Amino acid sequence: MFNTRKSQRTLPALAALLVAACSSGGSGAAGPEPAAESREAAKPTRVAARVIYKGTDCGARGPSPAVTWIDDPGARERLVRRLEDNAPDEPEDLPAIDFRSHGLVFIEMGRRATTGYSLELATPRVLVQPDGHARLEVSAHRPSAGTVTSPTITYPCLVARVPRADFDRLSVVDDEGRTWGTARVD
Incomplete structure (x- = not known):
């Protein structure tokens, strides 16, 4: 019924475990100051994104959603020509961008068989994680x-203007949680 051999082996192991837990303070934290600082440093930040163009026909690129980061005037001009070629009745032009402080994210929904589809930002905020991965929801x-x-x-x-921040990748995620694509940000 009561196995004395087994209890003789178990008791010292439990005692060692109890001593280790008591000597660490039981909380697992090194101290209040460093733990608080590391949590602050690890918090995600948010930056504001602003839609500067929305269109219903942005040119054939493919059947699936796509994401492109634009960070120079030449790429911006190619995008403007593409949008003007595909939507001549939409005279809107992309505003000038200071690429030292901002970039553009070009988000494509992909091919649709009818009219009535559109895109917008789900939130005007880009969530920037401490690991350098940003997320924009549409x-x-x-x-x-x-x-x-x-x-x-x-x-x-749609085209959104996004401030440059501490991120090197920008993922676009839809309101159903699907990732449309991830663009490298240089």
Whole structure:
């Protein structure tokens, strides 16, 4: 019933465990100051993003969503020409950008078989993690049931201005939690 051999081996192990727990203070923290500082340093930050262009036909790029980071005037000009070529009735131009302090993120929804699709930012904030990975959330709008749409191939997109911060990758995630793509930020 009561095994004395087994209890003789178990008791010293439990005593050693109890001594180790008591000597560490039981909390696992090295002290209040360093633990508080490391938690502060590890907090994500947020930067404001602003939509500067939205379109329903941004040119054929492919069937799937895509994300492109634009960080120089030449790439911005190529994007402007592409948008003007595909949407001549939308005279909006992308504003000038100071690429030393900001970049542009070009978000494409991919090919859609009808009109009625659009994109917008789910939140105007970009969440920047301490590891250098940023996340921008978008809302993809689809035509509601019963909405009259035209059977026209469209490529909805948006362009957002994002301040440069401590991130080297920017992922775009939709309101259903799917990652549309990740762009390298140089």
